[in-house]
Amino acid sequence: MTTSEAPFTEESLKTIVVEQFEIPADRLAEDATLEALGLDSLGLLELLVAIEAQTHKEISTLDLPITPGMPYSEAARVVIQAVADAPVVGAGDLVPE
């Protein structure tokens, strides 16, 4: 599992997207848009929550420059940068228990 110490990489993101959101890895390789992958606005929010729970970082979701029409690779770059910039918060604040 990725912790706040280990960097959140493209591979970490892929693992979440494939395992939790049941999106086949080859669809990511095709660089489909988030929308085409089934990640609508709610899906993006759920994805960020999943990343927060794993990294113990609080990502500012409101001003994240991501749209559902964006290709996956471009969105991935934005998300990974946002995680790198995000402050670490108290362990457990982002997961219920």
Added chain:
Amino acid sequence: MNASAEIAVTGIGLVTAAGVGVPDTWRRLCEGTSTAAPDPGLTGLPVPFACRVPAAPVKAAAPGLAWRADPFISFAVAAAREAVTDAGLDQDAWDAPRVAVVIGVGGTTHDHSPATCTAMDKGRFQAIPPTLVPRSAPNMAAGYVGMLLSAQGPTFCTSTACASGATAIGTAALLLRAGMCDIAIAGGSESASPVTSAAFWRMGALSTRTHDPAGASRPFDSERDGFVLGEGAGVLVLERASHARARRARPYALLTGYGATGDAYHATAPHPEGVGAQRAVRAALADAGLSPQDIDHVNAHATSTTLNDRVEARALHGVFGTPPPVTATKSVLGHSLGAAGAIEAAVSALTLRHQLIHPTANLDQPETGIDLDVVTKVPRPQRMRAVATTSFGFGGQNAALVFQGC
């Protein structure tokens, strides 16, 4: 009811503890053995067994939904897809605004209750999933079926506790009769969760026969001690018979009668004489233009709770005098709450199609005073023209449906 308003059942979809798809469930019902088993998800709870739907085939039938929707939504989507395919309909070709979706759900699934309560309690609001509302709201079973199957007519949820699925099917028939749609995807769906199990146990409604889960759901039996929690979905495709004929569909049965009543009596107990239940069955018979002796078989609500089965037997005697042969689907599939009435409606249509009544599991010694001809041990072939099915929900909310061969 006049012939032009006859409603045909042209497609069936089932998701139950016996599997995903009509064949698995019908086969298991005819075997007459319970699907109840110890459930790893309920380990440590007062009642650690249930009739749970196998997860993998649901995931295959409704892929990509798990992150955004609770299981009852996936069950409804899987059953609806099967029913629409079974009906020979093509969602890409139909007149979407004329297709209605009515899916009954008893309550929210409580899947996320423990995590959400902890987060709220500790002020960790960031941990509350953004999808919490749309993944668990009862109307979202109909919502996702509409979205994924391109149905844009009246789309809503009926909620009458354990009668929800039957109420949905009856209500869909009314929409068709009123001309508000040409096709209706109608049924019920429910998923079980540890919170649901604990809550029904606390109410004293669940069987605690932990040493023998497979023998725990035993409707009408003298040793019954409560229901076994089940889950699943049943979905029918309904259309006016004239519409079905025009596209050369081969209906399973005609839905000719629907009755709905309220006990106005008690939150959880049925009226002792089953007065509301009797009125529901009589209303369904009147709607179908049939008399009690025209009914060849009753698929009973029969939950296996002490009170319900006794009152239901009394109610059936009240309506029928000598009731026709009865069976209890919940003996095999458990009690799937809001889905049960729809699953049993589907089983009633299959019973007419196959002219075969599936046996009730675990009925070894009927309770003294329950004088019913319950089909047990082996399926009973029988000539049947009309079948009734009963559903009774908490709050005294009753529904009865009548199906006839075609």
